[in-house]
Amino acid sequence: MFNSTQFQIDFVSYNSTVQWQGYLVQAWGSRINPPNNTIVHYVHQKVGLKEGLIIGLSCLGLAAILVVIALVTRHQLKKRYHKFDQLCNALKGMNLSPEEIIGWKEKSDQLLISPSKLHINFDHIFGQGLTSTVYKAYLMGPAPLHLLQRSIVTQRFADCDVAAKVTNRFGNSEVEHLFKDIEAMKKIGYHENVMCILGWALSGETPCLVYDIAEKNVLNYVMEFRDASDDQIPYKKFLSILWQTARGMQYVTSKGLIHRDLTARNIFLFGSVVAKISDFSLCCCCDESGTYQETANLRLPLKWMALESLISKIFSEKSDVWSFGVLIYEIFSFGRVPYAGLNDDELVGFLENGHRLERLVNVDQSLHEIMTDCWMSNPEDRPKFTYLEEKFHAFINIRSELYGYVEAGN
Structure with missing residues (x-):
């Protein structure tokens, strides 16, 4: 505790056999001139059975929560890595060289949108075809296209409504179309008469492309x-x-x-x-x-x-x-x-x-x-x-x- 005149540290012992020998205390303050008689006060306090039990149960509960969070996170990461494995396997199935696969992956990574940044409204359908469905979505933060272009015309693609084109199935054909779209967009960049993709994301079990909304x-x-x-x-x-x-x-x-x-x-x-x-x-x-x-x-x-x-x-x-x-x-x-x-x-x-x-x-x-x-x-x-x-x-x-x-x- 510090109340501008006294600085006090209480040391609480959970083991009565511990013998305190000494302490090194460092304190930082802003525009503080402590008086010459500043006292550091030590309290050696033993914790009773009841307090120890409460503390122990609390620690166990916290540990259990952390374990659950870790397991859920691990499961989500495994699912996500599994999807990326599917993408890479599909690329291998396209008879590409290792260099081409690495090149395509680097291009796609630059346009990748984190799932937490894209919120798709599956109740609002713009259009539906044989291979994909286009939904209304909201993009949080800047689109990868703007991060790559850094131009005045692309700065409006941030915190905005977008169109998310979600494939109806996940297979080699869909993956090939995805990467070809990405490769073309990387070469084209931005042009006012080309509907450039703003980025892409993994939505559920399938990839989706993100565009500006057309009428x-x-x-x-x-x-x-x-x-x-x-x-x-x-x-x-x-x-x-x-x-x-x-x-x-x-x-x-x-x-x-x-x-x-x-x-x-x-x-x-x-x-x-x-x-x-x-x-x-x-x-x-x-x-x-x-x-x-x-x-x-x-x-x-x-x-x-x-x-x-x-x-x-x-x-x-x-x-x-x-x-x-x-x-x-x-x-x-x-x-x-x-x-x-x-x-x-x-x-x-x-x-x-x-x-x-x-x-x-x-x-x-x-x-x-x-x-x-x-x-x-x-x-x-x-x-x-x-x-x-x-x-x-x-x-x-x-x-x-x-x-x-x-x-x-x-």
Whole structure:
């Protein structure tokens, strides 16, 4: 005890045979000038049976609580390490070299969100597909993306509502998609027309990806106008979406990446005018020649694939350009399925014979020419995304009433 005039220490003995010989006492204080007659007072006190029993039982109770906490913690850690073991085993099953596995793991660790920082509301579903479900969630603290980028545009991704895409099952396919998404996002970083992942986490027994919250995808958006009159259809916004998509794809291409799943369902809208490309789970890196040849048996969107991809499994920026042409068709047909009268087996023969998607009545000649250019049999004859970005920007500038959409996208 210290009351500014006296400092007292009481020593309590639990063993009556102990003989106290002396003590070294150190005391620290702030702005204290003790008087010369400061006394250290020693009390040698024996503890009775009752007090000893209380103290002993208390210690036993505390020990029991600590043991329980330790066992629960150990169980949770074992479960978590088991999940990470599953992730690593899945990587090994993808025929990756040890160096590649280490590289993928390092990339994923940088984007990992602690489970305590992500609270998923499983009662609030944004959307549900065959392989995953998207829930509303809340992210505590900054997103790993912001910690990596440290930019003004990413600082809003902290203590905010997010979308958590949780896989419906946990298997090698889901793990491969997870790591491919992460690898693509590490290369892309941040772009305003790309739906970058904010991070990923282990939710329950399965991994999930965390995104900014979008209003809807382009497919659902354009389908709303199927029964609308021509003067109610926002063609200006359709062109803005295509310009922003070309802009985002030009950036993706500049990073040496091929998307391979550029469809209306994978373009998301934020606010009223911002379009972002999503779902990089089928993304791949091109080689020095700018191409990639697939050797695995993957489920790919056949009706959006270029002719050389269907025949020889060769992908490049130009195969993504082909998909962009199909995207134009999706938007201006209000979400119609391309080649609706053909099955997958008939598609290759149809395209090899020079046939393409029909011209839509609401597509003018200049836009139709762009679509047919995207579907040229020879990939070298197709435009690049740089050209498409400039072309759609020119379309918007020609129509002065569209200028507001350009500004919103910038």
